[in-house]
Amino acid sequence: MKSEAKTVIIGGGIIGLAIAYNLAKMGEEDIVVLEKGYLGNGSTFRCGSGIRQQFGDEANIQMMKRSVELWSGLKEELGMDVEFRQxxxxxxxxxxxxxxxxxxxxxxxxxxxxxxxxxxxxxxxxxxxxxxxxxxxxxxxxxTDGKANPFKAVFAYANAAKKLGVEIYEYTKAEDIKVENSEIKSVITDKGEIKTRRVINAANAWAKLLNAKLGIDIPIxxxxxxxxxxxxxxxxxxxxxxxxxxxxxxxxxxxxxxxxxxxxxxxxxxxxxxxxxxxxxxxxxxxxxxxxxxxxxxxxxxxxxxxxxxxTPDGNAAIGKINEINEYYIAAGFSGHGFMLAPVVGEMMAELIVNGKTKKPLWFYDPYRFERGELRGKAIQMG
Ligand SMILES: Cc1cc2nc3c(=O)[nH]c(=O)nc-3n(C[C@H](O)[C@H](O)[C@H](O)COP(=O)(O)OP(=O)(O)OC[C@H]3O[C@@H](n4cnc5c(N)ncnc54)[C@H](O)[C@@H]3O)c2cc1C
Known part of the structure; x- marks a missing residue:
C-alpha cells in the first residue's frame, strides 16, 4: 500500500469509483480508493438497477438527463458492456x-x-x-429511462480507473482522518497510514461515522x-x-x-x-x-x-466541499437513487475538485442545507 497519495477516496461503491475514474480522466494523478470490504458490497450490489429521469424537481431532472447521456456511452468509454438498456x-x-x-x-x-x-x-x-x-x-x-447491471458497472469503473493509474485497496478500512489546523494530514487505515491533503467521503451509509470523527454532523x-x-x-x-x-x-x-x-x-x-x-x-x-x-x-x-x-431528511444526497476542513469533500446519502446518478456525480465532483466549479446544480445537494433548515422537496423515490 502507498504511504502517500494526492487524493484518498473512502468508499469503493459506484460513487467513489465514478469519482476516482473522472478525476483520473481529467488528468489527476496519485489517487487511492479505500474499500473496507469488496468493491460494491455496500449499497451498490444490492440495488434494484433502475435509471430514470422522471423526477419532480429541476436539479434531479437535469442531473439525470446528463447521467443518462453518460450511461449511454459507458460501454465504449469504460470498455465493458454494463448492460445499460433504455x-x-x-x-x-x-x-x-x-x-x-x-x-x-x-x-x-x-x-x-x-x-x-x-x-x-x-x-x-x-x-x-x-x-x-x-x-x-x-x-x-x-x-429513455432504463436500467443497467450494478455488478458490471462497478467493475467497469474500477478497471477503467485502474488503467488510468488509480490504486484501489479492498479490505482496507479508513479508521480515522488526521487533521491539524483545518488541514488534512493523513488517513489512518487498518493497514497503515496514508499521508494526504485531500479526502473524499464516498462512504454513503457510513459517511456520518467518518464525519463524526471530524466533528461534522450531516444527517445521513x-x-x-x-x-x-x-x-x-x-x-x-x-x-x-x-x-x-x-x-x-x-x-x-x-x-x-x-x-x-x-x-x-x-x-x-x-x-x-x-x-x-x-x-x-x-x-x-x-x-x-x-x-x-x-x-x-x-x-x-x-x-x-x-x-x-x-x-437524508429530504431524500437527496449531500454533495460538495466541507467548509471546516480544507480539501475535505463529501458525496453521500443517495437514498434509493445513487446508482443512476453515479456517472454524473463522478463528473460533477471531478469538475468541482479540479476546476473549483461546475455548471451542474451542485447547490441543490449542499451539505449545509440541513443546518440552515432549507430542505428540498422530497425526492420521488421508490421502495
Ligand atoms: C434494495 C435497494 C434498491 C435500490 N435500487 C436502486 C435503483 O433502482 N436505482 C438506483 O439508482 N439506486 C438504487 N438503490 C440505491 C443505490 O444502491 C445507492 O444509492 C448507491 O449504490 C450508492 O452508491 P455509493 O457508492 O454511494 O454507496 P455504497 O455502494 O454503499 O458504497 C460505499 C462504500 O463505502 C465503503 N466504506 C464505508 N466506510 C468505509 C471506511 N471507513 N473505509 C473504507 N470503506 C468504507 C462501504 O463498504 C461501501 O462499499 C437501491 C438500494 C437498495 C438497498
Missing part, C-alpha cells in the same frame, strides 16, 4: 390527484428535454402485456430496504420499470439479460446497520407484485436481500 419507466396512476401531480412532473421534465408523457391504460398494457390495468386511469411513461442515516429476485421468465414481459405508489411504492422490472424479475416496495427499517432480510418483506412484496402482475403468482422467488438506503 427499456423505460412506467408509473401507474390510480386517481386524479396522482394524475395531476405526474402531469406537472412531465411538463417539467419536457422543459429539460426528457421525452416523458402521460399515456392511457391501454398503452400501458401494450408496453407490459401481463399488467393488471384495473383501477389505472393513466401512466407516466418515459422510454442508514435504513434497511430489501429487494427480491425471481426465476427467469419469458423475455420481454416486463421490460420497463413498473411502479405504483398506490401499492406502497412497489417497483419491479425484468432483468435485461438474466430474465428474472427484480424489485421491492416501501417497507423500511431503521436507522440500522442490520440488513438481514425479513419474512415480512417477502410476504409484502409477493402480495404487491401479484396485485400489479397477477401471473407472477406462478413464478418462484429465488433470492431476497437487504441493503442500505443512506437517507
Amino acid at each position: 427499456t423505460g419507466y412506467l408509473f401507474l396512476l390510480y386517481d386524479e390527484e396522482e394524475l395531476e401531480s405526474f402531469k406537472k412532473n412531465v411538463a417539467l421534465q419536457n422543459k429539460f428535454g426528457v421525452p416523458s408523457r402521460i399515456i392511457s391504460p391501454e398503452d400501458a398494457k401494450e408496453l407490459v402485456p401481463p399488467l393488471n390495468t384495473e383501477g389505472i386511469i393513466g401512466a407516466a411513461w418515459n422510454h 442515516e442508514p435504513y434497511k430496504h430489501q429487494s427480491v429476485k425471481t426465476e427467469p421468465i419469458k423475455p420481454g414481459q416486463i421490460e420497463p420499470m413498473v411502479i405504483s405508489f398506490k401499492h406502497d411504492g412497489v417497483y419491479l422490472t425484468q432483468e435485461a439479460e438474466q430474465g428474472g424479475i427484480i424489485g421491492g416496495y416501501g417497507l423500511k427499517y431503521g436507522p440500522t446497520y442490520d440488513i438481514t432480510p425479513t419474512y415480512e418483506f417477502l410476504r409484502g412484496v409477493s402480495y404487491r407484485f401479484t396485485q400489479i402482475i397477477p401471473s407472477l403468482k406462478y413464478v418462484n422467488v429465488i433470492r431476497i436481500w437487504g441493503g442500505y438506503y443512506a437517507e
Whole structure:
C-alpha cells in the first residue's frame, strides 16, 4: 500500500469509483480508493438497477438527463458492456390527484428535454402485456429511462480507473482522518497510514461515522430496504420499470439479460446497520407484485436481500466541499437513487475538485442545507 497519495477516496461503491475514474480522466494523478470490504458490497450490489429521469424537481431532472447521456456511452468509454438498456419507466396512476401531480412532473421534465408523457391504460398494457390495468386511469411513461447491471458497472469503473493509474485497496478500512489546523494530514487505515491533503467521503451509509470523527454532523442515516429476485421468465414481459405508489411504492422490472424479475416496495427499517432480510418483506412484496402482475403468482422467488438506503431528511444526497476542513469533500446519502446518478456525480465532483466549479446544480445537494433548515422537496423515490 502507498504511504502517500494526492487524493484518498473512502468508499469503493459506484460513487467513489465514478469519482476516482473522472478525476483520473481529467488528468489527476496519485489517487487511492479505500474499500473496507469488496468493491460494491455496500449499497451498490444490492440495488434494484433502475435509471430514470422522471423526477419532480429541476436539479434531479437535469442531473439525470446528463447521467443518462453518460450511461449511454459507458460501454465504449469504460470498455465493458454494463448492460445499460433504455427499456423505460412506467408509473401507474390510480386517481386524479396522482394524475395531476405526474402531469406537472412531465411538463417539467419536457422543459429539460426528457421525452416523458402521460399515456392511457391501454398503452400501458401494450408496453407490459401481463399488467393488471384495473383501477389505472393513466401512466407516466418515459422510454429513455432504463436500467443497467450494478455488478458490471462497478467493475467497469474500477478497471477503467485502474488503467488510468488509480490504486484501489479492498479490505482496507479508513479508521480515522488526521487533521491539524483545518488541514488534512493523513488517513489512518487498518493497514497503515496514508499521508494526504485531500479526502473524499464516498462512504454513503457510513459517511456520518467518518464525519463524526471530524466533528461534522450531516444527517445521513442508514435504513434497511430489501429487494427480491425471481426465476427467469419469458423475455420481454416486463421490460420497463413498473411502479405504483398506490401499492406502497412497489417497483419491479425484468432483468435485461438474466430474465428474472427484480424489485421491492416501501417497507423500511431503521436507522440500522442490520440488513438481514425479513419474512415480512417477502410476504409484502409477493402480495404487491401479484396485485400489479397477477401471473407472477406462478413464478418462484429465488433470492431476497437487504441493503442500505443512506437517507437524508429530504431524500437527496449531500454533495460538495466541507467548509471546516480544507480539501475535505463529501458525496453521500443517495437514498434509493445513487446508482443512476453515479456517472454524473463522478463528473460533477471531478469538475468541482479540479476546476473549483461546475455548471451542474451542485447547490441543490449542499451539505449545509440541513443546518440552515432549507430542505428540498422530497425526492420521488421508490421502495
Ligand atoms: C434494495 C435497494 C434498491 C435500490 N435500487 C436502486 C435503483 O433502482 N436505482 C438506483 O439508482 N439506486 C438504487 N438503490 C440505491 C443505490 O444502491 C445507492 O444509492 C448507491 O449504490 C450508492 O452508491 P455509493 O457508492 O454511494 O454507496 P455504497 O455502494 O454503499 O458504497 C460505499 C462504500 O463505502 C465503503 N466504506 C464505508 N466506510 C468505509 C471506511 N471507513 N473505509 C473504507 N470503506 C468504507 C462501504 O463498504 C461501501 O462499499 C437501491 C438500494 C437498495 C438497498
